[in-house]
Amino acid sequence: MRPLPGLAAASVLLWGCGPAAPRMAATPVPEASATAGVSSALRPTAGASAEPEPIPAGRASPPERYDDGVDVLHYDIELALPRGSGWMQGHAALDLRLDRAVTAVDLDFSGLHIDEVTVDSGPVEWHHEDGLLSIPLGSPAEAGARHRIAVAYRGVPDDGLILGETVHGDPSAFVDNWPNRTRFWLPSVDHPSDKATARFTVHAPAEWDVIANGRAAGPPVPTPPEVPGPSVGERRTWIYETAVDHPTYTLVVGGADMVIDTVGLAACGEAPVSPRADGCVAVTTWLFPDSRAEGASSFRRAADMVDVFTDMIGPFPYEKLANVQSATRFGGMENSSAIFYSQQAIAAGRDIESTVSHEIAHQWFGDSVTEADWSELWLSEGFATYFGAVYFERVDGMESFRERLAGAARAYLTSADTLRPVIDRRGDLFDMLNRNSYQKGGWVLHMLRREVGDDAFFAAIRAYYARYRDATATTDDLRAVFEEVADRDLARFFGQWLRAPGYPVLSVSTRDLRTGLRVEIEQVQGDYAPRFHIPVDVEVTWDGRSVRATVPLEGAGGVWIVPGAPADARVTLDPDGWLLHRLHGSPPSP
Template sequence: MPRAFRVLAAASVLPVVLSSALAAQASPSRTGARRAGLDVVHYEFRVDFPARAWPDTIRFEATTTATRRDAMSLSLDLAAAMHVDSTYVNGARVAFTRPGDSVRVALPKGSNDTVRVAVYYRGLPTDGLIVRRDSLLGWTAFGDNFPDRARQWLATVDHPSDKALVDWIVRAPRTHRVIANGELVEETPEAGLAGAPLVRTHWRTVRPIYTGLMVIGVSPFAVLELGETACNLAERPGCVRQSVWTSPDRRAAMPGNFARAGDIVAFFSTLVGPFPYEKLAHVASSTRFGGMENAGAIFYDQRLFVPGAISESLIAHETAHQWFGDAVTEREWPHVWLSEGFATYFAALWTEHAHGDSAFLAEMHDIRAKMLKSPITVEKAVIDTTLDDLTRVLNTNVYEKAGFTLHMLRREIGDSAFFRGIRAYYAAHRHGNALTADLQQAFERSSSRQLDWFFDQWMRRPGYVDADASWSWNQKTLQLTVTVRQGTRFAPYRLSLAVDVTTASGTMKRVRVTVPAQRLATMTVPLTLAAKPRAVLFDGDVSLLGVLRQ
């Protein structure tokens, strides 16, 4: 995590050592940035919902604790529609300004110290915190911050490069319960105005997360406990407590595929590293996404909470994000594939683990087909350095193309080097940030190979392979050769091509041949054969990103 100063706080933050490759990859951001000279280490959000039928005004207190190098002001992102009443710095009331969607306060003279800024404000957010009337539940409220919508209701540095601990202290009617990131500290009955019954709920994280993942859910929940899962496979001692939070009328349909949630966490914990957070709740919510990977509290579209609607694949995808996207977060938005590409491929890895090779290859085939149909595949690179509008940050490039690229890399360097690189990358950057160069460096170390060519052609170029392949048999030399023609639509790619050879005796042998980045290339297949093969099949392991005619 590239911070100005290391933090000492009530909960520990694991140190992260960043490589020189990361610094070399830094470039001016078109999509926001952290605050120069400041590092936010903790947020405390107090949210007060009124004890009435409809929360027409919600009161907020957002307290930001930051380490300072030499900054003389702090600008927090906050939508102009939220009404700021007052601001305090280190307990003293100070003046503030409201330039655009922000609130700015001057800081006292000083350097290399810690500052604490509190902002008191109110309003009814129109985004970020989704407050809705419900004919059965009265009203519900759900945070839905991705990618930069926390600012619509929370005063924060709303960028993934500045991760922090967070405390949620929420007062809501006794009819509702509150779910949030972290571990539950208390649920305490209180009396509101005119003695109205409220509950004060406090959640606290012990691991830093970025603002896009900082959420609450407030609803008359029915909770199904999934119990203690993935025991001895978490960062914290013991097991990973999992649960499903849904509306009372849909409680009977659970757990459905959530019955596999414990197995999914155990699988990823074994494959990557210990589960990073305090617990894992699966929540029916008002998210605009099918699922949103909020740290320790995954929010799903509530309409999916019917029998069979939430697939194992969706649960696996969002759970994989707890490691990739949450614990290891892209430092800049053009590298969001480090989140979405990983979740896409790791959901497929779950399929491979749970349902076998045939199901896995079918899923990879579907991922590739979706990528090939998308116009953005030929318009933009996966790492889109021109990105300046975060409404376009998610697309098939960062999901399907990036996920399939990880699959190709696994075939290129082999399972042992691939998963060793994954574990090293995760261990080096967990609870911090990373860029693509960090991942490349991990794979280069694990495979003892230079991989610039791989990341350049698949991550920094638009397009895909569009090629023709054929084979021929030389009876005199008893050699099988493969010819690949490419480059008519996109520049030629260097490829690792699977060749399945059915021998004259009927035995199938698979070998890989390296195809150079040339328009026309002929390679000898490294097999000893006594006679002409019965058949030759290319890309039988579905590991070529593109179209291969044969």
């Protein structure tokens, strides 16, 4: 995702004051009158009930928590939503496979009242405390055994499912999970290492449009009156299902009065799970009626972005790509096939195209190839930062790309995050939203591209995606793919840039040799950072001519003697912007 920068006061004043929406051809949602196919597992209830205290959001679990022998294969989720704030009702059936013999299953679940838990349709006693729902399996289950655990629940979610109003004052419901807030609305194994498919059955106020991951199983149908849930009058039921595994943090539902527009078709013939006969994915926007005019321009190249990334990285991983105005706390959140964007940013008419390319790049990296652990978040955010910028390199040219890279370097170099490594373990997962995961992570990819060359870089990126698509990966997995493709050892590159803190601070001095110029480069960063093994491009210019060389720094300094260069020649380090560094004595402007 992208954090939400503060909105300027002037922008805030624009809310609701924009021009009337132009007449655009909205994509109609087909109406259906039948209620056939709507079956409900919700329990009849009298409304809200006492709810347990929620745990803090974003707390990291001990590493062993998810090495528990439980693999969730599928979530079958049913939700009955209120119109705006209020209580909701849910039922989640989880298909699990046990990787080893266990006697109980722990699910992450916080702050909602539980009505019933069943294992393979039989009610069981459960224990729910401190955000963990422990479910006994009776006799120890065998490795390889499969079970279906179902949980019926209700209440007012403390987080994760945001029930309230849009910026325009209309009722809405939007899921916002990152990093591990799925547990506040869905009993789950809420960690990126355990991906699963999902099916959503959502009963919502009849005037809403409801989006979720995957493909719509059909048009919405009137909700049968006997389906329990909060009283909202007329309802419609929407069903979505995913063909491929998703991390729990991208499993989402969103509902509000929205206008659906088609931006274009993309990835034609390169979208293996598209339900469309033409093999393309539909790229759409789902905007609030009062934001439609303000929002459209930021998404005008969204289908082109999907095409560019498909060509560059590999087939589009999902059924469709909806771009949704939502209640996410972030500027954008890359939910698989249904990206959620800040409703405030769109309503204010801000240009969020950079966020759009970042979130679309996440469909491949983060969503389809998911970091196996939060400590390696750069595999998601560094990739989205870099490929989000590479889109502009391909389409708008090198100047736009270099500006983005320079901005990322400044953001990193001026931060205290330089004192910690990129691969890092934090107790509060929100602390991983830092300039190591994003900007330095993106720069590591840029420097890796320089290290192995464009051909090997993009071949390795394609191979990495092909190998870990719909699965999880680690930094070592990425390194192994690059080493295979580039046919060289990259342990030192990955180690110095990702497992150690800091960056090179380079000092340049020259000495006139009369027959030429001696250029010496030293590494003068503090002892908290390693001495880097890096190639440094150097350009020396005098009398309208320039010469270049690459000076290898091997854990120390380096020297280049430039024949014929005078004492007043100009020396430029890294003229093409391939190295994350700072010149000694010239602090980066913030």
